[in-house]
Amino acid sequence: MTGDPTSLTPPPPAPPQPEREPGVGPGPGGPAPVSQGNVDRADLPTPPQTVTPTPPVAGEESPLDIGWTGVVPGARSAYEQAPSAPTCPACGQGHFLDGYCDHCGAKEPDPRDHIEESPATWVGGVSDIGRRHTRNEDAVALAAEPALGTRAVLVVCDGVSNTTDSHIASLAGARAARTVLDQPLATGVGTPEAIRAAAVRRLNEAVQAANAAVIATVTDRADPTPPSCTFTGAVVTGGTAVVGNVGDSRIYWLPDSGDGARQLSRDDSYAADRIASGVERKEAETGPMAHSITRWLGIDAPDDLTPHTTEVALDRAGWLMLCSDGLWNYCSEASDLQALLARLTGEGRAGTPTELARALVDFANNAGGADNITVALARVEQAAPTEGDGAHG
Amino acid sequence: MADFVAEAFQNEFLADGATDVHAIVRVTATGASGATAQSGPGGVEVIIVDTSGSMGVRGIEQGSLAATAALQEITDGTLFAVIAGNHLAWQVYPQSPVPGLAVMNPQNRAAAMHAVRGFRADGGTAMGQWLLAARQVFETAPPSLRRHAILLTDGANEHETPDQLTWAINSCVGVFQADCRGVGDRWQVDEVRRIASALLGTVDLIPRPEQMAQEFETLMRASMSRGVANAELRVWAPQGAQVLFVKQVSPTLEDLTTRRREVNPLTGGYPTGAWSDEDRDYHVAVRLPAKSVGQEQLAARVQLAIGDEVKAQALVKAKWSNDDALTARINPQVAQYTGQAELAAAIQDGLAAKAAGRDDEATSKLGRAVQLANEAGNDEMTSRLKKVVDIENPETGTVRLKKQVEKLDEMALDTASTKTTRVRK
Structure with missing residues (x-):
């Protein structure tokens, strides 16, 4: 793993992937750590790289270490030591004096307001504050191996907006889940069934770890609205994705064309209950209490946090997408999302998964940006390599 | 040392399309009183007394007593002078052919008190002449010292044109501060207010001559308590914004808008004169280009500066919202x-x-x-x-x-x- 993705300290230049030598590092049957966490931060400068950060070891982070606690002190000093202060992105002329630009008065962007992750060329995600909210309570945490289609972990959590510090909770939860999902699966004999069962077990563990991390962010035990968030996670391995969710953030499988676009997750929401009872989707998703969720992570979570899990064969070119309701509020049906992706791709906005995620965030913002918007994408090509005899559906 | 604190009171929420941001900024000074903040000579005080014919015997007698009361309040070590004015002006103390100041001490205080007993009621009224004489006296002192005058008049400015008075006032702006008092009912409030306002002082009415001494004592004591000579209110507004006005609104109303000097293209400096331990409120209004709902930006930085040193700052913000409950509120x-x-x-x-x-x-x-x-x-x-x-x-x-x-x-x-x-x- 590389550095803390939201740290203001930039990641070191991506080192060439070292060739594995026999006897050094894990062998073919051993753990296969997944590289992750290169963060795209277009609005931050690149301070001089005088120190090469020592990558923390996976699994050594405590939930508190990875919780968002505002500006990281160490990172701030790196920021201040920068030879030239950063230029205001709004006017391109001023500098930030006291949280505001000294030329145009624009508010200094909080790094938490817009987070991008691009762990591999085929996996990327963006989490954005949107237009109406005062902070970004969504979170994204990704990990992927470099080779297309080999192995990736995607997590999106949406902090519940009327709870305390849910922006800290969602990020802590997402990262804790990623840490768990990022461990190699104990696939036993390696049959598709064994891989699927191992992934489902891992998703359950990830939910528990995320829940513990969210609870660890509680600062006031008597808080009537303790921090809480949703969970969506996906493990892509070989030609299969195993996914799970708690709450109303979603996972879609969106082939580039043809039938088969579908929502994989199952909302734990009042709206979903109404749809199940026969109400039209559109009516339910825009009606009263459409955004009330019936399950969430946190100290006041319901007892049963078993995620809804399912798997999908990634047997065609397309996108596996995780997103918060900040996106699907403006485009809910899988087929509509498929068409939206086709349009954005046609406009040349799918250069990388992160670029496409940014385009989807722009789409939601242009539609009103009423909520935080988070999108995580994994690209699937037709000739997905199979690893461990990946499932064929 | 004097410490300043600035705090802003405002409703930062603007409705969609709204452009004007209003804030009251309260500046509070502590450690600024004369006793604690001063080192070396406390300042320069000039007492200007109307000795025109209309003052009469009773008025002149009370004018002498008022000058005496003020002299008694001037602390030792302060530089001072007394000017008598009618249609002309002359320096009563220190007696010298050229403008000058004396250092306050027991001997000079006694001598000055003796001199003011020689006031005679005679001639007309030309306050511009008094101001110009005072300016010459103040200019003999180092510019870093706090400079303050008390001006007393009993009549209208009949022996020079309004333009002459305006010219004289303008030549004194920034040279010294003046608290102005009118005694009786034959002076013009707007005329004297013009002087006091330009010279960062107060204007008030003294109904009867017998009340002058008490008023002079109070004025001089207040001036002696001001240990910070010259402070400047600075207002930064973003590129593309317009500062609609800057007004002192407490303890008295004073529109400072036109007194802006450019500190830099985005920052204006407005004079506030000398400070004691006190607080003053300023109303700052800025017009911004409207931004979209959900956007936030800084509308103004309001600072109190002494020389080039910024001692305090308050931030005035703007947040556009479509929540009427937030945007409709007017800050009290x-x-x-x-x-x-x-x-x-x-x-x-x-x-x-x-x-x-x-x-x-x-x-x-x-x-x-x-x-x-x-x-x-x-x-x-x-x-x-x-x-x-x-x-x-x-x-x-x-x-x-x-x-x-x-x-x-x-x-x-x-x-x-x-x-x-x-x-x-």
Whole structure:
């Protein structure tokens, strides 16, 4: 793993992937750590790289270490030591004096307001504050191996907006889940069934770890609205994705064309209950209490946090997408999302998964940006390599 | 050392498309009193007393007593002078053929008190001459010292043109501060206010000559307590914004907008004069290009600076919202000071119209003043207004001009109009 993705300290230049030598590092049957966490931060400068950060070891982070606690002190000093202060992105002329630009008065962007992750060329995600909210309570945490289609972990959590510090909770939860999902699966004999069962077990563990991390962010035990968030996670391995969710953030499988676009997750929401009872989707998703969720992570979570899990064969070119309701509020049906992706791709906005995620965030913002918007994408090509005899559906 | 704190009171939420941001910035000084903040000579004090013929024997006698009372308040080590004025001006103390100052000590105080007993009532009134004489005296002192004058007059400025007075006032701006007092009812409030306002001082009415000594003592004691010579209010506004106005709104109303000096292209400096341990409120209004709902930006940085050192800063913000509950609220400080400024303008315009014989306009303006004072629960102003108009209905502002008005009552209303009631947090 590389550095803390939201740290203001930039990641070191991506080192060439070292060739594995026999006897050094894990062998073919051993753990296969997944590289992750290169963060795209277009609005931050690149301070001089005088120190090469020592990558923390996976699994050594405590939930508190990875919780968002505002500006990281160490990172701030790196920021201040920068030879030239950063230029205001709004006017391109001023500098930030006291949280505001000294030329145009624009508010200094909080790094938490817009987070991008691009762990591999085929996996990327963006989490954005949107237009109406005062902070970004969504979170994204990704990990992927470099080779297309080999192995990736995607997590999106949406902090519940009327709870305390849910922006800290969602990020802590997402990262804790990623840490768990990022461990190699104990696939036993390696049959598709064994891989699927191992992934489902891992998703359950990830939910528990995320829940513990969210609870660890509680600062006031008597808080009537303790921090809480949703969970969506996906493990892509070989030609299969195993996914799970708690709450109303979603996972879609969106082939580039043809039938088969579908929502994989199952909302734990009042709206979903109404749809199940026969109400039209559109009516339910825009009606009263459409955004009330019936399950969430946190100290006041319901007892049963078993995620809804399912798997999908990634047997065609397309996108596996995780997103918060900040996106699907403006485009809910899988087929509509498929068409939206086709349009954005046609406009040349799918250069990388992160670029496409940014385009989807722009789409939601242009539609009103009423909520935080988070999108995580994994690209699937037709000739997905199979690893461990990946499932064929 | 003096410490300053600045805090902003405002509703930062703007409705979609709104552009104007209003804030009251309260600046509080501590450790600024003369005793603690001063080192070396405390400052320069010049006492200017009207010795025109209209002062008469009684007025001159009381003028001497007032000058004496002020001299007794000037602390040892302070540089000082006394100027007597009619249609000319001359330096009564220290007696010398060229402008100059004396250092206060027991001998010089006794000598100065002896000198002011020699005042004679004679000649006319040309306050511009007095100011120019005072300026020459002040300019013999180091510019870093706090410079303050007390000016006393009893009559209108009849022996020079308004332009001459204006020129004299302008030449003194930034050289010294002046608290101005008019005794009796034959002086012009607007004329003397013009001097006090430009020279960062106060204007007030002394109804009877016997009250002068007490007033001079109070004024000089207040001046002695000011340990910070010159502070500047600075207002930064973003590129593309327009500073609509900058007003001191407490303890008195003073529009500083036109006194801007450019600190840098985005920052204006406004003079505030000397400070004691006190707080003052400023109303700053900035017009911004509207941004979209959800956006936030800084509308102004309001700072208190001494020399080039910024001692305190308050931030004025703007956040666009489509939540009416947030955007419709008017900050209570902004609302009350806006109302008090409107009240002052209504009184002054009404009295000016009345003096010019435009009774309809006077009735309408003073009626509006009655209405505003009533809405604000400003009983003191209402009772002052009652001496000038008969109030039929305070809620609608229906009034009649009184047939018989004491000139002093009218002048008291005029001078009181710019004194504001402090709005607490």
